[in-house]
Amino acid sequence: MTVDLISNLALGMSAAITPHNILFCFVGALLGTLVGVLPGIGPTATIAMLLPITLSLSPETSLIMLAGIYYGAQYGGSTTAILINLPGESSSAVTALDGYQMARQGRAGPALAAAALSSFFAGTIATVVVAALAPPLTSIALRFGSPEYFGLMVLGLAASIVLASGSVLKTIAMVSMGLIFGLVGTDINTGAMRFTLGRPELADGLNFVAVAVGIFGIAEILRNLETTIERTAVIKRVAGLWPSRADFKAMIAPACRGTALGSALGVLPGGGAILASFASYALEKKISKSPDRFGQGAIEGVAGPEAANNAGAQTSFIPMLTLGVPANPVMALMIGAMIIQGIVPGPQVATSQPVLFWGLIASMWIGNLLLVVLNLPLIGLWVRLLTVPYTVLFPAILAFASIGVYSVNSNTFDLYVMAAFGIFGYVLSKLEFEPAPMLLGFVLGPLLEEHLRRAMTISHGDVMIFLNRPISAGLLAVALAVLSIAFLPTIAKRRKEVFVEED
Amino acid sequence: MDTKNLTAACVLLSVGLGFGLTSFYGMNVGSALRMGPGYFPLVLSILIASIGAAIGIKALTVSMPFRPQVAPIRAVAAIIVAPILFGLTVRGLGFVPAVALTTLSAAMAAKGQRPLAALIIAVAITAFCLAVFYYGLGLPVRLVGPWIGV
Numbered sequence: 001m002t003v004d005l006i007s008n009l010a011l012g013m014s015a016a017i018t019p020h021n022i023l024f025c026f027v028g029a030l031l032g033t034l035v036g037v038l039p040g041i042g043p044t045a046t047i048a049m050l051l052p053i054t055l056s057l058s059p060e061t062s063l064i065m066l067a068g069i070y071y072g073a074q075y076g077g078s079t080t081a082i083l084i085n086l087p088g089e090s091s092s093a094v095t096a097l098d099g100y101q102m103a104r105q106g107r108a109g110p111a112l113a114a115a116a117l118s119s120f121f122a123g124t125i126a127t128v129v130v131a132a133l134a135p136p137l138t139s140i141a142l143r144f145g146s147p148e149y150f151g152l153m154v155l156g157l158a159a160s161i162v163l164a165s166g167s168v169l170k171t172i173a174m175v176s177m178g179l180i181f182g183l184v185g186t187d188i189n190t191g192a193m194r195f196t197l198g199r200p201e202l203a204d205g206l207n208f209v210a211v212a213v214g215i216f217g218i219a220e221i222l223r224n225l226e227t228t229i230e231r232t233a234v235i236k237r238v239a240g241l242w243p244s245r246a247d248f249k250a251m252i253a254p255a256c257r258g259t260a261l262g263s264a265l266g267v268l269p270g271g272g273a274i275l276a277s278f279a280s281y282a283l284e285k286k287i288s289k290s291p292d293r294f295g296q297g298a299i300e301g302v303a304g305p306e307a308a309n310n311a312g313a314q315t316s317f318i319p320m321l322t323l324g325v326p327a328n329p330v331m332a333l334m335i336g337a338m339i340i341q342g343i344v345p346g347p348q349v350a351t352s353q354p355v356l357f358w359g360l361i362a363s364m365w366i367g368n369l370l371l372v373v374l375n376l377p378l379i380g381l382w383v384r385l386l387t388v389p390y391t392v393l394f395p396a397i398l399a400f401a402s403i404g405v406y407s408v409n410s411n412t413f414d415l416y417v418m419a420a421f422g423i424f425g426y427v428l429s430k431l432e433f434e435p436a437p438m439l440l441g442f443v444l445g446p447l448l449e450e451h452l453r454r455a456m457t458i459s460h461g462d463v464m465i466f467l468n469r470p471i472s473a474g475l476l477a478v479a480l481a482v483l484s485i486a487f488l489p490t491i492a493k494r495r496k497e498v499f500v501e502e503d
Numbered sequence: 504m505d506t507k508n509l510t511a512a513c514v515l516l517s518v519g520l521g522f523g524l525t526s527f528y529g530m531n532v533g534s535a536l537r538m539g540p541g542y543f544p545l546v547l548s549i550l551i552a553s554i555g556a557a558i559g560i561k562a563l564t565v566s567m568p569f570r571p572q573v574a575p576i577r578a579v580a581a582i583i584v585a586p587i588l589f590g591l592t593v594r595g596l597g598f599v600p601a602v603a604l605t606t607l608s609a610a611m612a613a614k615g616q617r618p619l620a621a622l623i624i625a626v627a628i629t630a631f632c633l634a635v636f637y638y639g640l641g642l643p644v645r646l647v648g649p650w651i652g653v
Contacts, residue, residue, distance in 0.1 A: 056641075173515050173554040180522050180547045187540035194540055195525060218582060225578040225612055391616060395609035396628045398582065402589040402605050403636055410643075415590030419583050426579070430571045431511040449543040461536030 009131050012358030016064060016366055024061050025363055028054075028068025029370045035397070036076020037382050044329045044436065045220045046073035048212040049397060051337060052404025059341040060356045064363040066337055070330060071123075071367040074313060075375060078115045078306060079382055083108060092309070094277045098294060098301030105297050110243040112379055114299050115306045116372050117243075118255035122262060122307035123368035126314035129263045130321075131361050134350065137322040141347035144323075146454040147466050151475030153448050156325050157440065158479040159268060162486040163275060164434040171437050174428075178438035181206055182445020189453065201413035208336040209408050210418040211442060213401045215435045216329075218422025221394050223429065247299050254284050254304035262311030267318050280308035314364055321357065322347055325444075329436040332443040340408065505562040506569040512559030519552025581612035597648030598637065603629045 015021070031053075035046040050069050054062040074092075081092040082099035095115060102111035144152070157175050164171045184195045185205030196202035243251065261283065262276040284304040285294045294301050317334075319325045324345030326332040335345050343349065343356070350357045375382070405418050425435055459465035467473045526532065526541035526548060533539030573579075585608040593601040606628045610621035636642045 169554050169558060170511065173551055176547045176551045176554075177515075177518055180518075180544055180551070183544055183547075190531070190540050192530060192540040194530065194544065195522065218586075222574045222579060222582055225574040225582070225614075226572050391610065391613040391620075392624055394612070395585075395606040395624055396631070398585050398609040399602055399606045399628050399632050402586045403602065403632060403642070405586070406589065406593060407636075407642055412590035412593060415586040419586045422586075423579070423583055426574075427514070430573065431507055431514065433511065452543065453538045456535055456538060461534065463535070 004135070005128075005132055008135070008354075008358050009362060011354060012131075012360075012362030015060060015355045015359030016362040021061055021064050021359070021363065022366065022370075024057065024065040025068040025367055026370050026374070028065035029072040029367055029374060032069035032072020032074075033076040033079075033371075033375060033382065034072075034385070036073035037079055037385055043070060043073035043077060044212075044333070044439075045216040046076070047330055047333050048209070048216045049401050049404070051212070051333060052209055052407050053400075054337065055340055055408055059338070059343055059353075060359050062337060062341060063334070063356065063360050064367075066334060067360060067363050068367045068370070070313070071310075071364075071371050074310065075116065075119065075371050076382070078119075078309075079112065079375075079379075082111045082115065082302070083383060092277075094281045094305040095302055095309075097281070098296070098298050101295065101297035102299065102302065107297065109379075110247050110299065111302050113243050113376060114247065114251055114302045116376055118251060118258065118303040118307040119310040120368050120372045121255050122259040122309075122311040123314055124365060125259050126263050126266070126311040127361060127365040127368075129311075129315055130318055130364070131358075133267075133315075133318055134322055134357075134361070137318065138347045138350045141323050144347070144471070145469070146451040146458065147469050147472035148475065149323075150448065150451040150455055151466060151472035151479070152323060152325055153444050153451070155475045155479040155482070156319070157437070157444065158482045160328070160437045160440050162482050164437050166432050166434050168483075168486045170433050174433050174435070174438040175441040178441020178443075179445040179448060181211065181438075182442040183449060188446070188450070199413070201411060205446075206417055206442075207405070207408060207411070207414040208340070208442065210405045210414040211421050212333060212336070212439060213405055214418040214421025215425035215439065217397065217401050218418065219425035219429055219435070221397065222422070222426045224390065224394070243299070250299050251303040254280070254300040255307040257283060258304040258307030258309075259311045262308035262313075263315045265308075266312030266315035276308040276312035277305035280304040310368075317361075317364070320345065321349065321360070324349075324447075326440060329439045332440050335443055505565050505567040507567065507571070508558050508562035510569075512555045512562055515551050515555025515558065519548045519550075519555055523548030523552060575614065578612040578614070581608050585609040593644070593648075595648045595650040597646050597651065598642075598644040599629060599633060599646050600648075600651070602632050 016025070028050075031050055032043075032046055035049060036043060047066065047069055051066065054065045054069075057065065077092040078095050078099070081096035082103050085096050085100040099111045099115065102108065161168060161171045161175060164174075180195075182205070184202055186192070186203050187194055193203065258276075258280040261280050265276040265279065268275075281294075281301060281304060284298075284300045285291050288294065288298070288300060313330075316328055316331055320331040320334060324335065324347070326335050338345050343353065401418070402415060405414050406412065408414065428435065428438075455465055456463075465472075466476055522544055526544040530541030530544075531539035532541040532545055535542075585605045588608055589601050589605040592604060596604075603625050607621055607625040610616060610624045611618075633646075637644065637646065
């Protein structure tokens with residue numbers, strides 16, 4: 001077992017540590033940070049916008065670069081959360097609570113270093129967790145049949161519904177809309193055209209990249225154009241980056257606890273990283289000797305959640321790698337990229353593409369290392385980037401997105417899809433629909449239908465097949481329990497509290 | 504009346520009915536044993552439409568003001584037109600004019616943007632994209648297309 005673990009990681013390292021792959025991991029981390037630092041643009045939007053750039057590369061390099069973009073984007077989000085109190089996504093909202101207070105007290109440097117170092121620590125541990133857990137889970141997953149897959153995907157969707165903010169009913173509707181948009185195109189069983197409106201361009205379905213860029217990228221830009229964003233960062237220069245000895249002492253225990261929490265919660269399908277950072281903050285505040293320092297610039301409140309967030313981000317690769325089921329929208333994007341590269345995600349990837357599988361896992365660690373090496377010295381640059389006017393940045397983002405979407409298939413129709421989903425996504429966000437579950441549904445739509453159909457054929461049309469098989473029955477029962485929890489009034493109230501950002 | 508949720512209900516009802524009617528009338532629905540192409544979409548459409556109806560009925564009974572903060576119509580138009588312009592011109596006019604038009608349109612979205620400033624931004628970004636995508640990543644596109652006669 002341990003020998004296997006080491007030899008597997010060595011295989012991965014040898015795949016990831018080629019000058020070529022390190023270069024692209026580096027470029028990915030740099031680009032990811034660059035876009036992630038832009039206020040209001042979180043990791044999902046960043047990856048959606050940069051995804052097309054990776055598609056011209058070989059599958060391994062492309063996934064390694066994507067992983068680099070992911071970590072970069074996540075770190076960029078924490079940077080803006082600390083420096084200008086604008087979290088790029090809900091998981092770094094927690095970092096903003098104490099990080100921004102630290103920055104206002106002139107301790108931006110230690111806050112950024114605490115975020116980077118505890119993320120790196122968590123990333124290192126979580127990489128080993130992924131490497132250790134992936135093979136046994138893969139061998140279980142190989143025994144999965146269609147009913148089990150169906151149950152698992154329903155569980156993933158149910159979890160994404162519970163973890164989304166806002167109305168549960170609306171989120172269910174969003175997931176269903178995502179599923180149905182995913183079905184557009186040729187039906188693989190019968191060859192019938194579905195919802196193609198007579199357009200031959202739609203025969204292969206809606207382009208995933210175009211939909212994602214529209215819903216996240218374009219809609220995000222429109223939201224940012226609502227107001228002229230005041231971005232006079234409180235910090236002109238970040239001085240004294242390195243945390244003091246006392247800071248280090250205060251960081252270590254929260255980072256360890258955060259790593260453990262994050263690694264465990266990240267495996268859950270449906271966005272465990274967000275839950276992990278909230279849980280870690282709550283835990284640190286509860287066990288702290290001086291809980292009233294939290295919200296006033298406590299370094300524990302940065303180190304713990306950042307570690308939890310990063311560990312969760314890492315272990316959320318587990319369901320994606322072993323089962324082909326995305327745990328969150330970012331993983332949905334990863335799966336989309338794999339499919340475009342011609343790799344069918346699922347348990348067979350570990351055995352049929354060991355170099356890719358272990359190379360990706362190893363590159364997670366390298367990506368984390370590069371981030372620390374890259375970002376701490378470059379902090380000054382990122383701060384200066386925050387002063388670049390948005391009027392210059394968003395036309396550039398739009399140009400990249402348009403070129404990127406076009407380059408996927410050299411198909412101009414995809415650009416119209418992108419524009420349409422941009423406006424649709426913007427309207428939906430005004431009506432308080434959450435876009436992330438829709439993307440998850442979009443990716444899972446065809447898979448879910450295929451396994452449903454197959455299961456029904458096996459059982460001769462008897463729905464009981466899902467309940468007669470213990471694993472699928474168990475998964476569906478958990479999904480049902482998770483969903484009914486979301487409807488319970490007390491939990492519904494708590495969900496509201498958790499997702500309301502504190503000012 | 505709760506305008507926000509009433510609008511949300513209308514969106515859901517139109518998506519549900521649109522997809523539902525298409526699957527019911529335009530496709531073979533089949534049975535649970537032998538699901539046709541229309542079966543799963545029909546189930547989903549019914550779910551979406553029912554949620555829409557539920558939200559709509561509730562929205563009619565409560566009263567809630569709805570004044571969303573919306574981006575100026577000029578900004579929305581300029582942003583949405585940008586990728587469409589790219590799609591319309593990349594084949595005919597070629598890569599360079601297409602990127603220039605796209606960025607010019609997007610640059611005009613900013614409030615109080617002067618045309619000259621927008622032009623400078625567009626030229627700079629086009630040069631950058633040319634360097635990165637054409638020379639750097641080797642994107643297979645024509646720099647100038649047949650419409651310009653080159």
